Amino acid sequence: MMNTSWQLWRDRRGQLSPLRVGTLALLFFPLAKGLIDAQSIVHGARPINDMIHRAGFWALVFLGVTLAVTPLRRIARYGNLIDVRRMLGVGAFCYIAMHLTLFTASQMFDLAKVAHEISHRWYLIIGGTAWLGLATLAATSTDGMVRWLGALRWRRLHRIVYGIALLALVHYFQQTKADVTVPIFAASLFLWLIAYRLVAWWQDSSELSTLTLLGLSIAVSVVTLIGEAVGIGIAYHVSPMRVLDVVFDVSAGIRPGWQVLAAGLIVVAIDFVRGCWAKRSPRPRAASAA
Numbered sequence: 001m002m003n004t005s006w007q008l009w010r011d012r013r014g015q016l017s018p019l020r021v022g023t024l025a026l027l028f029f030p031l032a033k034g035l036i037d038a039q040s041i042v043h044g045a046r047p048i049n050d051m052i053h054r055a056g057f058w059a060l061v062f063l064g065v066t067l068a069v070t071p072l073r074r075i076a077r078y079g080n081l082i083d084v085r086r087m088l089g090v091g092a093f094c095y096i097a098m099h100l101t102l103f104t105a106s107q108m109f110d111l112a113k114v115a116h117e118i119s120h121r122w123y124l125i126i127g128g129t130a131w132l133g134l135a136t137l138a139a140t141s142t143d144g145m146v147r148w149l150g151a152l153r154w155r156r157l158h159r160i161v162y163g164i165a166l167l168a169l170v171h172y173f174q175q176t177k178a179d180v181t182v183p184i185f186a187a188s189l190f191l192w193l194i195a196y197r198l199v200a201w202w203q204d205s206s207e208l209s210t211l212t213l214l215g216l217s218i219a220v221s222v223v224t225l226i227g228e229a230v231g232i233g234i235a236y237h238v239s240p241m242r243v244l245d246v247v248f249d250v251s252a253g254i255r256p257g258w259q260v261l262a263a264g265l266i267v268v269a270i271d272f273v274r275g276c277w278a279k280r281s282p283r284p285r286a287a288s289a290a
């Protein structure tokens, strides 16, 4: 039986769940950080804009964490992780609702102006479309809606999350004025998460071998390094080969391509260790079924 209780820290059997408590703490972390930084936010040049940025950033982070649940529960052989996926997804929506509310506040709650702004700027049209998509997913995330839609239609509908992630990333890139290091790193992590699903679908297997995970991580890292070089080359009218030189020069900072490789290698290490462990104690099949 599903837990429809408002007591989010309890699992479906009504017992206190450390995993749920940890997830709630994670979801409340940005709010707590906002409160700790309140002084600097209020005395900053554009307090509302600062808060808009924070809410948008954390919405994207939680969207990524939600998408990471499926690969992680397989790689870490921790099937229970699925229990907090909905909470994470709804959490991402709460931050995006906050993002739009703050934007509305920045327009003095003049709804006509908000609508005009959103429909006249490309980065807001794209963000607005992603917003509507996330709202649809949040609205259909209740047990009642899952039953009403049926599991197959619900799953099909929720595939729009990949399109939403893409739009959100474009929106992020479009409004980033100077340093694109963090947006590129975010995009490469999303690429890894999508590539994982594509390879699993192509191999017709819910689990990828440690070697495949290694290959996937290297491929995403190479695509990110080349993508960054080509992107900067086009934006600043310089040869991508010259940019690639900088990409390999670690004294100029560790580029996102290397960062995603490091993240990928951590995942590979987790898979390897958990794989050895599972050989000693057989893994419950239910963990890899969904």
Ligand code: HEM
Pocket: 049, 052, 053, 054, 056, 057, 058, 059, 060, 063, 096, 099, 100, 103, 118, 124, 127, 128, 129, 130, 131, 134, 168, 171, 172, 175
């Ligand atoms: C109607 C919907 C939306 C509106 C009106 C909106 C508005 C904005 C605005 C005004 C900014 C700051 C731009 C600047 O300072 O020049 C921003 C930044 C941002 N937005 Fe949105 N946005 C929307 C939807 C979304 C969605 C759906 C996501 C992600 C799931 C998102 C993620 C972000 C991110 C990551 C940033 C940059 C944060 C940073 O700089 O760290 N936004 N948005």
